[in-house]
Amino acid sequence: MSPLPNSLLESVAAAAVREGLADALFTRLSTPIGRLLVVSGPEGVVRIAFEEDPEDVALAQVASVLGPRIVGTDRELATERDALSAYFEGGESYSLPVDLRLAHAPFRRAVLDELRAVPSGKTVSYGELAARAGNPKAARAVGTACALNPVPVVVPCHRVLPSTGRLGSYAGGPERKATLLELEGLISPRP
Amino acid sequence: MLPPFWTLVETHGDELLVHARRLSGDAAEDVLQDALLRALRAYPKLRHAEHLRAWLYRVTTTTAIDHHRRVRREVLVDEPPVVASFDTHDDDFEGLIASLNDTAQAALRLRFVDDLDYDGIAERLGCSVVAARQRVSSAVRTLRESYA
Numbered sequence: 570m571s572p573l574p575n576s577l578l579e580s581v582a583a584a585a586v587r588e589g590l591a592d593a594l595f596t597r598l599s600t601p602i603g604r605l606l607v608v609s610g611p612e613g614v615v616r617i618a619f620e621e622d623p624e625d626v627a628l629a630q631v632a633s634v635l636g637p638r639i640v641g642t643d644r645e646l647a648t649e650r651d652a653l654s655a656y657f658e659g660g661e662s663y664s665l666p667v668d669l670r671l672a673h674a675p676f677r678r679a680v681l682d683e684l685r686a687v688p689s690g691k692t693v694s695y696g697e698l699a700a701r702a703g704n705p706k707a708a709r710a711v712g713t714a715c716a717l718n719p720v721p722v723v724v725p726c727h728r729v730l731p732s733t734g735r736l737g738s739y740a741g742g743p744e745r746k747a748t749l750l751e752l753e754g755l756i757s758p759r760p
Numbered sequence: 761m762l763p764p765f766w767t768l769v770e771t772h773g774d775e776l777l778v779h780a781r782r783l784s785g786d787a788a789e790d791v792l793q794d795a796l797l798r799a800l801r802a803y804p805k806l807r808h809a810e811h812l813r814a815w816l817y818r819v820t821t822t823t824a825i826d827h828h829r830r831v832r833r834e835v836l837v838d839e840p841p842v843v844a845s846f847d848t849h850d851d852d853f854e855g856l857i858a859s860l861n862d863t864a865q866a867a868l869r870l871r872f873v874d875d876l877d878y879d880g881i882a883e884r885l886g887c888s889v890v891a892a893r894q895r896v897s898s899a900v901r902t903l904r905e906s907y908a
């Protein structure tokens with residue numbers, strides 16, 4: 570069986586975007602922290618999933634909120650791909666619109682909103698972020714918000730560190746957190 | 761709940777292209793592209809999430825038939841009349857439906873060539889509207905299965 574040509578799929582995607590038929594678009598991007606699934610809705614990036622997260626689950630989550638007309642395309646998401654690639658090449662800051670609708674609880678959303686203001690190359694502690702989000706005692710809830718962050722990397726939960734001076738945990742695993750912090754020049758490269 | 765549309769495309773796209781190629785030969789990619797867009801337009805209106813593969817085959821078949829009609833019409837308009845060759849060539853509507861029984865062929869011609877609605881088809885075939893609808897859909901299904 571001959572596989573479906575990519576040009577055909579991109580034509581369908583382009584027409585779908587032109588006609589306003591797509592509820593969300595997604596693309597797969599190779600990065601130093603593995604392949605990322607990047608899903609973007611009309612208001613911005615709504616979901617980023619790591620390689621080991623089941624894609625169908627991630628896409629179904631988006632479908633449940635934005636609708637089932639989800640379309641795969643590299644070309645229509647060129648802006649997002651370029652911004653992320655530039656970041657992964659040099660730790661460069663970028664600004665992509667973000668849609669936090671998959672963070673359901675209000676406090677979690679507030680935490681992620683505050684976190685978006687932390688630029689590349691800076692970090693924040695769990696306690697400090699809790700205070701910024703309006704509840705200084707909620708450091709643990711900040712940990713949960715980060716663990717459930719639907720758009721890692723773009724909403725930089727890797728920049729949240731425990732006050733102990735260690736790296737702390739990360740939804741994508743400590744290796745990925747270290748790679749991202751290295752990329753931003755926050756820790757020295759490991760051998 | 762309906763699965764994300766592209767999951768269906770990535771799962772069934774290859775076999776749909778084979779199906780489109782059997783129905784439309786060289787025009788297969790155009791046909792499939794149209795069919796996927798049609799399917800995407802209709803997708804949120806589907807009432808249940810079952811038989812999605814069969815549904816995609818059906819949309820592709822219908823799109824192929826429409827494509828044949830359009831091409832035929834263009835040929836009739838653009839070129840001096842040629843003697844219609846009703847062989848079993850892939851690119852020909854009559855060839856496409858030649859394997860069906862007479863009732864099924866008649867139903868498909870009334871629906872897709874004469875573009876009648878089911879009331880009109882029922883009148884011409886002297887049957888009920890429900891029966892007309894069934895004849896067309898079962899003819900399309902037989903066609904799909906014979907090419908699958």
